[in-house]
Amino acid sequence: MTAEMFPKEKTIDLRKKHIGPSCKVFFSHDPIKIVRAKGQYMYDENGVRYLDCINNVAHVGHSHPMVVKAGAEQMELLNTNSRFLHDNLVQYAQRLQATLPEKLSVCYFVNSGSEANDLALRLAWEYTGHKDVITLDNAYHGHVSSLINISPYKFHQLANAEQSKSVHVALSPDLYRGNYRQDHPDPATAYADDVNNLIQKAHEKGHKVAAFIAESLQSCGGQVIPPAGYFQKVAQHVHRAGGLFIADEVQVGFGRVGTHFWAFQLQGEDFVPDIVTMGKPIGNGHPMSCVVTTREVAEAFKNSGMEYFNTFGGNPVSCAIGLAVLDVIEKEDLQGNALRVGGYLTRLLEQQKEKHPLVGDVRYTHTRTHTAPSITAGLSRGWCGQHNASPHCQPWTSSAPTVTGKPRRSSRTSAT
Numbered sequence: 101m102t103a104e105m106f107p108k109e110k111t112i113d114l115r116k117k118h119i120g121p122s123c124k125v126f127f128s129h130d131p132i133k134i135v136r137a138k139g140q141y142m143y144d145e146n147g148v149r150y151l152d153c154i155n156n157v158a159h160v161g162h163s164h165p166m167v168v169k170a171g172a173e174q175m176e177l178l179n180t181n182s183r184f185l186h187d188n189l190v191q192y193a194q195r196l197q198a199t200l201p202e203k204l205s206v207c208y209f210v211n212s213g214s215e216a217n218d219l220a221l222r223l224a225w226e227y228t229g230h231k232d233v234i235t236l237d238n239a240y241h242g243h244v245s246s247l248i249n250i251s252p253y254k255f256h257q258l259a260n261a262e263q264s265k266s267v268h269v270a271l272s273p274d275l276y277r278g279n280y281r282q283d284h285p286d287p288a289t290a291y292a293d294d295v296n297n298l299i300q301k302a303h304e305k306g307h308k309v310a311a312f313i314a315e316s317l318q319s320c321g322g323q324v325i326p327p328a329g330y331f332q333k334v335a336q337h338v339h340r341a342g343g344l345f346i347a348d349e350v351q352v353g354f355g356r357v358g359t360h361f362w363a364f365q366l367q368g369e370d371f372v373p374d375i376v377t378m379g380k381p382i383g384n385g386h387p388m389s390c391v392v393t394t395r396e397v398a399e400a401f402k403n404s405g406m407e408y409f410n411t412f413g414g415n416p417v418s419c420a421i422g423l424a425v426l427d428v429i430e431k432e433d434l435q436g437n438a439l440r441v442g443g444y445l446t447r448l449l450e451q452q453k454e455k456h457p458l459v460g461d462v463r464y465t466h467t468r469t470h471t472a473p474s475i476t477a478g479l480s481r482g483w484c485g486q487h488n489a490s491p492h493c494q495p496w497t498s499s500a501p502t503v504t505g506k507p508r509r510s511s512r513t514s515a516t
């Protein structure tokens with residue numbers, strides 16, 4: 101099979117004619133046509149090699165032979181839905197659970213980060229009987245209607261009237277640009293109190309909070325690393341109000357933070373979310389994702405009486421691929437690699453910070469690997485596989501620190 105079917109101009113013409121105009125291409129003035137990829141490199145139709153600094157999905161490298169082999173072998177044997185018993189499904193769930201705190205033991209397999217977050221909301225609504233959701237400023241959680249509603253990054257483009265009255269936007273816990281910064285005596289408490297204020301305001305209007313949702317560290321929202329203890333305090337407030345804590349690990353999970361497999365673990369062992377959503381790296385490019393929760397939440401969802409069926413979620417091919425990804429992460433010590441490469445890049449970027457007053461912040465933690473490489477505000481436009489127009493989005497590689505420009509005071513935005 102040839103990699104290129106049409107000359108590039110014809111591909112562009114056909115795309116304009118048949119693909120929805122809101123689906124953007126990278127570098128629209130001169131789009132790149134990628135025809136193959138291997139490891140960290142992508143190749144265009146003329147064989148020109150690109151170092152892939154944009155991809156936040158090809159976690160173990162493009163076309164990894166172990167992943168390709170696992171998918172192909174399973175496809176030769178069987179692919180079907182999860183209403184049949186299959187060992188790949190239960191084996192994957194067991195392997196995944198081994199990476200998580202014990203109480204996060206029940207999995208739902210879906211096909212994208214958006215599906216995972218949408219299901220997480222349904223679980224929270226069903227378990228709590230409440231409706232309202234608290235989200236962080238600048239957050240992005242997915243493209244379906246329920247998630248546009250809780251994604252300020254998207255809904256700020258809507259008129260106020262179109263924004264949901266059941267969604268409340270909390271301050272992003274940003275120690276560099278946010279309302280409470282490094283010089284604040286207790287930013288974790290201050291930012292968590294902001295969440296509590298939103299809960300109280302919702303109560304005053306007769307609303308009840310079903311969930312607080314946040315990326316374990318905000319990726320699309322600007323590579324914001326929350327101060328230690330913030331999630332614990334938020335969880336206390338949210339639980340007291342009868343709500344659940346949803347950690348979105350769609351971008352930041354699977355060892356990218358280096359010291360831990362899950363980014364929420366950066367907050368300390370005493371913090372365990374009620375629901376964790378996963379996506380992007382889980383299948384190394386194969387559409388697969390997962391929601392993990394507690395037995396109590398899962399039982400409440402079942403007791404609603406409605407069956408949960410997902411045609412493709414958890415199919416034997418996806419699970420074979422997911423298992424191969426976990427094997428590669430382990431075999432090639434990719435979590436350790438993230439830590440090492442992240443440390444190396446951090447040192448280089450710190451040197452640049454010394455030289456260039458334009459550079460405000462190199463963002464990383466000594467305890468995390470997938471310190472996200474972000475170069476923003478004045479240095480570059482954001483880079484992100486999904487959000488290339490965002491000044492907040494940053495490239496995801498195996499690990500890298502975040503560089504950001506000088507701060508301004510940000511003001512609160514709210515959907516309510």
Ligand SMILES: Cc1ncc(COP(=O)(O)O)c(C=O)c1O
Nearest residue numbers: 212213214240241242350351486
């Ligand atoms: C943090 C986060 N959550 C959820 C999603 C949605 O994932 P998907 O595009 O697979 O639906 C994204 C996608 O960019 C994301 O960055």
